[in-house]
Amino acid sequence: MNEEFVLKTEDLTKHYGGVRALEGANFQLKKGEHVAIMGDNGAGKSTFVRQITGVEQRTRGTVIFDGQKVDFKGPIEARESGIETVFQTLALADHLDVPDNLFLGREKTKWDWLGPFRLLDYKAMRKDTMDALEKTGVKIPNIHNTIEKMSGGQRQCVAIARTASFHSKLTIMDEPTAALGVQETEQVENIIRQLKEQGEPLILVSHNMRQVFDLVDRIVVFRRGQICANLDIKNGDYTGEDVVAYITGAKTGAEYESTA
């Protein structure tokens, strides 16, 4: 097994009944690499992410994560083995506050012998929340406000701070800045740059060409459920127009001719 790769998929396929949402995706992600996934609406980007993170069960294909074949039965397992995901629909509980959401599903507890009735360690969670927000540069006036009282940007920052504050082997962000203002987008991009500095690999699903060219090493383009291009953008070989051509189907990557 090649240790160089964090994530590798072979022939990853997902059909919803007769709809081929994802067909034969071969994808690789190296250690420390930041890759963007682009494509039109319905091209299979989110479907691809959902298969990797175990939110859905794939129709066929192999996923190799961290050197091992994996078969996540759910997002819990994926997270436990080190894949952190910020979903397109924010996975936050509106009536809970920031620490509650940051630690949702993995609360710090004491008196664990009480089983499901074990006590929450509010103090430790509050402290870790403050640390995480400071580390990611996210500013939230009062962390004990419930999420429903926050702006879209603040919510997104909480969701991303949650992802970034746990040391994960792979971070996946599904359109993290789609609904954000300029400043908030900048905050999110800063978090992404920090992940890059820390050498944590990232898959970024995005429509924002400027952002993608600013942030990532490589762009993988999806079209009609299939990967149609794999573009290394570090050397400036490609422009935004090239990428658009791949997305719309005007061009197809050499090794993906069969998908055209």
Added chain:
Amino acid sequence: MNNEATPSGNNIQAPKFISGIPAESGFSTNISVPRRVIRIFEESAIIGIIALGVSQVIITAGIDLSSGPLVAATAMIAMSFGQTELVNGYANPKALFGTWAMDLPVIIPIVVGLSFGAFIGAINGTFIAIFKIPPFIATLGMFLICRGIALWWSSGNPISFPTDQYKAIGDGMMPVVWFLSLAVIFHLIMRYTVYGKHTYAIGSNEEAARMSGINVKRHKIMVYMIAAMLAAFAGVVLSSKASTAQAGMGEFYELFAIAMAVIGGISLTGGRGSIIGTVLGAMVLGVIRSGFTYIKLDGSYQLMAMGAIIISAVILDQYRQRKKA
């Protein structure tokens, strides 16, 4: 006073079906008015025990309609293991089982009753969480099933003459003691434990809860089980207090329990509210009912007024939420 209840039609204001308690024990004309008010508080406490459970269900954005009939079914089942063998030296005329089930230690009827509740709750939870049947429908079905069980258990006959130990469970102010102690326990659980946090999270955003790694199905089943066990315990307390178990007991209890939770600020859309709110809701409903009884407002007006109050509480809650948003 005769322990065996005879439903009588010529009682005063509060109609029998609000109470479910045999007429003599709560609403007959021959007891003083303050005593009657205290009785209503004791009864509010019994419904309050149900409300503690139904609050948790509503916080997960569910509903439990089966608790009233479950009270009756559990009362019947539990008390049939809590009967005394000899009444004034004669064999118990209402004995359901043979002598083997007579004069058992009180722990047996309690365990039997709570197990029955847990069983019913597990079925509710399984249908709702695993088979994805809407909570309203699943518990409505269970509503009928439990009423059926209550009637079937002793072929419709009342079960009476419990042991002294059994009588002690719901004696005097004991329902209030049980209600308040359970309220404190569940307040702490909802506020300070993982169970409570996940209950709120599921009601707030079930998808988010699932993606965060919470085992939503298992948790929901647990919530419905706890709610049903609380209703079952209310059944034990009610039958103990009334010294009899009857298949018609607990009528409308599920609705009053839901009303207590809603008046106490628990949002029917889930994720919001607290046990303290439910306790306040129980007190408000108790005060209203005893107040109405005290001023001798006719039972029919009582029902209409309470209905109006419940609707107003929901309107107020929605208005408050809109203002916040």
